[in-house]
Amino acid sequence: MLAYCQAQDVLFAETLSRLNLQALELPPRRTGRLRANVWRNHNFETFEGLLRPFLVYAGLDLECRVSEYDDTLGFAQWAPADVEILWVDSSRYTDRMTLEDWLAWLRGRLQDLRSRSSAPILLASWDPWGARDGAPGLAALTDAVPGAYVADLSAASIDEGIVLLDPRVAKVSGSPISRPAQVALARRLGCHWLPGLLLPPIKAVAVDLDNTLHAGVLGEDGPDGVRLDVGHVALQESLRALKERGVFLALISRNEREDVEALFAHRADYPLRWEDFSVIEVSWGSKADALGRVARQLRIALDAVLFVDDNPGELASVAAGCPGIHALFADSTGAGTYRALKYFPGLCRLSVSADDARRVEDMKANAERDTLLRAAGGEEQYFRELGIALTLRYDQVADISRLADLCRKTNQFNLALRRYNQADLASLMVRDDACVAAVSLSDRLSDSGTIAALVAVREGDMLTVTELCLSCRALGRRLEDMIVISAIRGMRLFDGCAQILFDYASGPRNQPARRWLDGLPDRLGAKVAGDGGEMPAESLRQFSAPSGVELMQE
Template identity: 70%
Template sequence: MAQEVLFAEAPSRLDLQALDLPSRPLGRYRANVWRNQNFETFEGLLRPFLSYARLELECRVHGYDDTLDFSLWESADVEILWLDSSRYVSRMVLEDWLGWLRNRLLDLRSRTTAPILVASWDAWGQESDAQDLSVLVSGVPEAHVADLGAVCHEEGVALLDSRVVKVSGSPISRSAQTVLARRLGCQWLPGLLLPPIKAVAVDLDNTLHAGVLGEDGVDGVWLSTGHKALQNALRVLRTQGVFLALVSRNEREDVEALFVQRADYLLRWDDFSIVEVSWGSKADAVKRVAQQLRIAPNAVLFIDDNPGELASVAAGCPEVRTLFASPKGMGTYRALSYYPGLWRWSVSTDDALRVQDMKANVERDRLARTAEDAGQYFRELGIALTVRYDAAADLPRLAELCRKTNQFNLTLRRYNEADLAAFMARDDACAVAVLLSDRLSDSGTIAVLVAVRERDALVIEELCISCRALGRQLEDTIVLASLRGMRLFEGCRYVRFNFVEGPRNQPARDWLNGLVSRFGGPPGGGEIGVEQLTYFTPPSGVTLAHE
């Protein structure tokens, strides 16, 4: 099984090279590789991991160059700097190298808004490796550092082997090459290029524990070291904003008893945002998980020990990702740790808020059903909106919204931090962040709006609202409040919304059609006059602040 080869504790080069995975890419991309050491050998090891991630990558590998001269630059989806830092030791101290390399990054950033990945290590032997290397990307939007030395230390393999330099053109050891290929193919590149997984739906019997609850009883199932590691990894994902769902064919009262009575169970009942315990179809259950979480099926990973159940879910929900749960749990833990789309370059405050905010939606839905009108609903919730303009601190979250949002996304442009920073720097453009909170929870930054002034028109290049904020009757207020406070709004006669139809953004289209209709725009168009917008005020019960 490919999963066993890819996620083995010590990946085998021969087994990796023998894998023949089907080609079914989620996306096709091009990378510029700027290097001063061998990348071709590494690229061969990288391929099976990229295939598993369903990521097709054409690498344009440039010649060996210690100077990082980007004069041959051509457009690409990602820029990779693959650097042997030891080649600079005799010429520079660490601080000088970091300063020089940061200047090279700024030069590259001036040519492109594509993500930049610097893969290298501290060859000077400083004590604080990660902190030293992190200064490289300070103030460089959408640039990231992969500290190869720190990764190899974590994996328990030697990074360097001086014996292979003359043969391979790189001091990186053979054992390090395989684990670094796995990190690059399963974590680092998917984290830059692919939509993230937002929810993990997990089976119970022989997945979270060994044994069958209905046959062995609450006290009869047991947790191996691997099962405990898996449960702990799932809890960590939850703190990072990934939803957990339990999907099990069992009696619900037995499952509830398990979580109450077994103190050694690391996962608790409340850790799951959705619980689907029944004897019905798991494919249907996973569909309901996606619907209740208001996310697309391709943002869900389903884990089960039964190949038949995995096949059934794959047939009933082709977009859902699937992962086989190994009997002892440790294989599942390793596969989950490396699964493409789960790893994040950073975890924001908004990520941590996501799970709790979704739980509060149950109470919000109740209030929506019982309130006499929208005013009462807003007043009982105590809704507060904060609109921020061109704030560099918002870049990571705004880029995340552009990358993750599918249902309420007008143009699906997938702007990254560098793209958004470029808009913020323009006199004729603006990038807006909208924050939302109420008495039940702080939802954090839930919307991004990008606008450009074109003569007497304000053109909305992108508008994304998080699925967590949908259904609160706030879409008009979020957008119109953002427009009214924008410096570019003054003197405009029209607001034009660009729209690109995608597979899942019908909610955005429906909202836009309704807005145009309410403000007297042409049917089926995306343009409205601003005269009526000037009279907009927030609904009763909604407080509004601009920053």
């Protein structure tokens, strides 16, 4: 833990040092070896060396198989990989193509690679012709290619405040990317783009208060005495931006609760407000215990939480008491914490959907739902008072991105853990023997968006549910049976089938899904075969949906 805290000064420095990066040694914390195919027409090896320390910090053990230089992107000697990277010097095409021709050609290359590989595709390049109003851009390339994403190196360089290209470097290194851009883009690739494709996302950031969100100690300095430096303001603003993108915020502080409430009520200069936190834990107890309560209240696993604190000993204690949790050391000025948070692996979303953005507000409504449930005379009254509506959709391309996110991000209610990606789902949608279902949920308190993904395959009279994912935001509303059974009964493949089989794979956190499956036969009055995953289709046909829930199909 201490080595990783110390590494922040090198990895998240305002100005990166090539020498410091190359000298950095971190004990590996691997998630299992992964492979990347790198298809390139300019130098990648120099860049790969700079990438390594960021990947180690992220917990990625990535073997890069780098192709020969190839302007045609022919994908010679392709072999399966966990991610496909197109490392393209676009300036090599300007003398023979227009921007429109190049984009059309590159789209064809992406589609050809997609026909070979179901892995995520990352196109890392830039527009050498210069952006023009109304002209298609790099981002438009991936619209017709499921599971493909763009790393716009020019936009990233502008954000970093550095020059992307230096023709003098190309003569020596075999790439026109400038030396400052090489290290900055290595950080982007190792902290943002690759973790965004390969790692489970961080869903919540839990922050300490004293000497983290401000300088000083509230209990000693009082609300007026604690100080906001420029770095603290930037840090708080970045945390609010994360909340707007659907990341939960939690406050973990050893203080008197009334003092903390007074601070947020009194200090109008704080960008963060009391109501921005989905969970607030203020006490003199163990922070590890408090973080456990945070995770349970948010219905997420501890390894989806990032804890930020200014005390290395506290970070070590939390790491020991909360296995899998992510930790970040906060510096006294806030500036270093702001930069570290900006780049921390797992926080970057390659795309943010409306479902992501509504997550925080939807979870806040759970307290009112719990109150309604306790006061209601029964489930049906509870459903009627909430005004619950379920919408079923089948094999709709527009759902692919959200369903892939559910397959990748959902851990607690994920039966088979197959982690279907966009390419997998697109392929399944066009098969006659398969069906992909999306279920949306809303009530009078909030619109939860798409909360369930189901994939089923028919063989003979057997319908096998190969993937079933239910978002944590939908759990606890007494709707699990209704969601799953309604989605299955609405499938065209359900007609005439005799048996239903639920595939299941045991994982470290999907016991809630297993418990649901184990209890389903009793709730349906069904006789089961084997370990309980197979049951008569007739038991689903006879399921009586509770009144008070509106069911629609698009």
